[in-house]
Amino acid sequence: MITKKSNENPHKSILEKDLIEAIALSRSNPAVLEQTRRIYHDLDEEITSINALCLAGGNCCKFDLTDHRLYLTTIELTILTSSPPIAPMRIYQQRCPYQIGPRCSAYPVRPIGCRTFYCRSNWIRQTQQLYEKYHRKIRSLHYLLGIPYFYLELSKWPIDVFCNE
Numbered sequence: 173m174i175t176k177k178s179n180e181n182p183h184k185s186i187l188e189k190d191l192i193e194a195i196a197l198s199r200s201n202p203a204v205l206e207q208t209r210r211i212y213h214d215l216d217e218e219i220t221s222i223n224a225l226c227l228a229g230g231n232c233c234k235f236d237l238t239d240h241r242l243y244l245t246t247i248e249l250t251i252l253t254s255s256p257p258i259a260p261m262r263i264y265q266q267r268c269p270y271q272i273g274p275r276c277s278a279y280p281v282r283p284i285g286c287r288t289f290y291c292r293s294n295w296i297r298q299t300q301q302l303y304e305k306y307h308r309k310i311r312s313l314h315y316l317l318g319i320p321y322f323y324l325e326l327s328k329w330p331i332d333v334f335c336n337e
């Protein structure tokens with residue numbers, strides 16, 4: 173049988189295709205951005221109310237040095253990639269592709285893990301509780317809006333999803 177030539181890469185795994193499709197669906201729904209913004213806003217207010225303070229100058233974003241891993245959901249990745257990464261390939265070196273020196277170039281759209289990570293013991297218990305509370309909210313949003321829920325470490329998402337066209 174003769175079929176039309178496909179531009180699809182036959183080596184892409186089913187899961188990779190599922191992830192790419194989930195992100196595309198999420199990007200096409202304006203309610204994702206609107207409702208996630210509200211959730212992030214509420215989270216930021218709660219973080220402000222506990223006076224959590226970061227003095228580490230972005231060290232936690234150097235995953236290879238600190239042995240940190242950033243996990244994020246389909247919707248969080250959709251929002252994060254609304255800001256183009258500075259250097260996408262850094263993902264494979266366990267560095268965040270959004271970090272410029274000590275700064276985050278995606279600060280307004282960074283995921284919950286970044287908003288709630290404070291390494292000083294004063295705030296760890298509270299910020300972990302906030303992480304769990306807001307992760308549940310984001311997870312529910314997937315079901316509410318019909319977006320497939322995936323929850324993966326940053327480097328496990330296909331590189332294609334960081335090239336937001």
Ligand code: SF4
Nearest residue numbers: 233268270271276286
């Ligand atoms: S998105 Fe921003 S805050 Fe989060 S790890 Fe990357 S540079 Fe750090």
